[in-house]
Amino acid sequence: MTIDISQFVQAFLDESFEGLDLMEVELLREQALDAEQVNAIFRAAHSIKGSAGTFGFAAVSEFTHGAETLLDEVRDGKREMTAEIRGLMLEAVDRIREMLVAARDGSEHDPGRVAETAGRIEAMLASAHGRPGENPEAAASAASMPAAAPPAPQARASSPTPAGAWEIVFVPEAALLRSGNDPLRIFSWLAELGELTVHCETDALPALDSLAAEDCQLRWRLRLEGETDEAAIREAFEWVEDQCTLSVHPLAATSAPAITPPAAPETAAPETPAQPAAGAQPQTAPDGRPVAPNGAPVERRADAASIRVATEKVDTLVNMVGELVITQAMINTIGHSADELDARAVEELRHGLTLLERNTRELQEAVLSVRMLPINFVFSRFPRVVRDLSTTLGKKVNLRIIGEETELDKGLIEKLVDPLTHIVRNAIDHGIESPERRLAAGKPEAGTLVLRAGHQGGNIVIEISDDGGGLNRERILAKARAQGLAVPENPSDRDIWQLIFAPGFSTAETVTDVSGRGVGMDVVRRNIEAVNGRLDIESTAGQGTRITVRLPLTLAILDGMSVRVGEEVYILPLTAILESLQPTPDQLHSISGRGRVVRLRGDYIPLLPLHNIFNVPATHERPEDGIVVVVESAEDRAALFVDELIAQHQVVIKSLETNYRKVPGVSGATIMGDGRVAMILDVDSLTRLHGTVH
Missing domain, CATH: 3.30.565.10 (Histidine kinase-like ATPase, C-terminal domain)
Incomplete structure (x- = not known):
């Protein structure tokens, strides 16, 4: 069976970028790193290396292997995490990120920069610099050695078996899948080392009604042919070595060992045909990028189209939808008896509408929270x-x-x-x-x-x-x-x-x-x-x-107050409104250089007639006949003169620039309940706009 894993490449890229971010955060800590922090950096590098090999990013895998080896020496106490090593690891993070970004975007990275950093890592590995108790002069001498190319992931000290074959028996524990590990991913890694044949043994499967979806109850016998060694094979199982029974034997040296299965129920399901996974290789484009099933190179998702969402937020969203459906059903039931509505039914309808409004608002907030990120x-x-x-x-x-x-x-x-x-x-x-x-x-x-x-x-x-x-x-x-x-x-x-x-x-x-x-x-x-x-x-x-x-706070929904100016309706953001009033003649004044103002509790607030700013006919020409809405912007307060306050609304913001152009004093538009379009006012820019008009 040929495994097409190109569909998982985007997930690999997302996880790799997260791993690089983690490495960077830990390496930038001012204080000395403890063992757990060093382990976290190592695990991130190890995961990127292994996944890169699985998904066909050979250059990333080989480069990361050198960084991983250096981190392994630090983890084992063979080296100290010096400032020089930190700087080199940060440089390695940059190179890995550059290669992954190039693969994601279909662009080219600079192989010279990658080779230069790889050479410095190899020189560091060959030197004694940073090793406790070593001679610094010897380290300097070793550091001047020519840079070697980074080793392939399978390179190990033990000698390979030339054109040999290996028998691998893999018996995972039932909890292996729950830990996030995937046997197919391991097999894909092994397939990089040679020709792999996979035989799945199902004799330990329980009866169908006893199967647990989250338990791994399969066992595998694998045959790997190629010039590799036992250490490279065992490395593929490194993440699951404490969750499985594993035996690796060269076929020339021993006969195939018997599998010792874990405890299984007495009743076993009939054995299913074997599913060979030989040649599980990711498809690649000529430039080394993975390709989608249709043969096209994997493209970058437009503007990071996916986000990771906390489970709690999704659960809240699902619950809100459920409440909304219940409320809708209740109103529908009442609506079906519209011909015989009595006072009690009207009251129930009003109660249902109140619930619908509340649940809709909560649903909106839940949906918005899904889009919120720290x-x-x-x-x-x-x-x-x-x-x-x-x-x-x-x-x-x-x-x-x-x-x-x-x-x-x-x-x-x-x-x-x-x-x-x-x-x-x-x-x-x-x-x-x-x-x-x-x-x-x-x-x-x-x-x-x-x-x-x-x-x-x-x-x-x-x-x-x-x-x-x-x-x-x-x-x-x-x-x-x-x-x-x-x-x-x-x-x-x-x-x-x-x-x-x-x-x-x-x-x-x-x-x-x-x-x-x-x-x-x-x-x-x-x-x-x-x-x-x-x-x-x-x-x-x-x-x-x-x-x-x-x-x-959000680009989608706004709590606003609708106001009328002549025949036009405008929306003011509710958070900007301080108060509204109908001014008396003795509150209205004219000040040289400032124009007309409203005197409110000893303060003089500039008066901004919206009909003048937007050049629309108004019902009232005198402020004392209309309404003044006092708003607060980032700069100052202002008194907006309008004809009438209509109502408070929660409106959906629509961009004007997308469909028309940017309008001074307006931040967007919305569609009202009666189908009319209302402009959402930008309070911060109204003062500047009034100064121009005035």
Whole structure:
């Protein structure tokens, strides 16, 4: 039987990337690694190596074997986990990731970089450097040896049996499948070593009504022909060696041993025909990439189309669907007797509608929770970014991460990676000073970069702050004028900080690999605003800079208040509304430079007539005849003048840009219950838009 395993390649890639992330997190720990942490790194490398061989990624398997061998020596106490080995293992993680990304995307990786890192690993293995009690001079001499190609996975000290054959008897325990191990995966690995014939023995199977779906009650006798050795064969069973009885014998040396089966019920099922698995090889494209059953290379899933979801969330979702079905059935039953509805039936109908509304809302929340992921999916990559960049720039930077379990929509997670990475790189490059300058300024030698995430109202707030030198007000002004940017006559700090977001703006004196090309902060703001987010900057000279990103909790559903302006209906996010009122004439004033305002408890709040902003006819021209809705944005409060408050709704957000274009002051659209389309207002941008109109 030929096993087509290409359908499982995507799962292998997902698991491999998770393993690489785990290795990176452990290797980046500041403190010394304990035995369990070293074991975790080793197991991840071992799993990637074995799976890569199974799925036809020979180059990945061979390269990872060298890293695994080095980690094995550390695990066995033959070496210490030195800073040099940590750095080399991080480099190996990068190379493995590059190869897997290339396989996933159908692109090419750099074999020269892979060979260079493999050579350094081999040189390290050949040296005594890092081994307790060894001579460092001898280590240096050995490290200068020419790099050797990484050994194949089956290479071992024992001599192979030339053109020999091996008899393998594999009797797994019943619990083997429950531990996540799969015999077919082991057989596929063995098939890499030679020609494999598999015979499944079913005489120990119980009667059909006694079969347990999760128990492994089969035994296998295998014949492997090829130039391999016993150690390579046993390596394939390494993960299950404590859950099976295994015997490996060269056929030339001994006759086939009898199988000693585990205890089995007296009644056995009839024996089924043997299922040979010879030649279980993954299909590959000419470039070495696995191919799908139809022969096409495995393509990358568009925009990470799959997510892993906690079982509890799925269970909640299923329960909510069940409740919704029950409620619907109840209302249907009442509806069938509509001709003879009495007061009691009407009351039951209202009760059913209330339950339906509640269950629908809970179902929506459950569905949304399935899409929610912790922001640590983004934050977890920054320890490596900070380490590498600070080393390149000769700076010392301590990274603190707060609120990494804060959850937000998966769609937002995917769009945050690039903007946040650019902000972090800017903070290290431009914000945090060199150790010498920090000491001269009376600061600690190492700078501090803080990533913080949390909920605020209906938003996710992400802060990136540093204790560096802060933004240079005069330098930014001079650069802006030199580039011909429009600068206010007496600009506030906020006005000046906004200049940073101008396309092509940069205060860097020289262009480096890190920054200085003027491509970045304008793109960062554009990407954040594309998901209805907002970017704000606060900076104090000599003390540091804080950049705040505010994002909606989800991209799908919004709690809003519908308001009417003339014949048009608009939706205001409920989280932005502070209060609503019908102002009296003595609360309305005009202030020079600010226009009309509403005086509320001693504060003067700018009055924004929505009919003027959107150029639509209104029912009421005077604010005292209509309604004023006080809203709070990231910048300030504002009083929106509308004709009428309609009702509170939960609305589904539809993108305008996808079907039309971006409209100033509008974050999206929704379809109302009567079929009308209503615009969802962007409160943060309304103030700026009003200033332009005013």
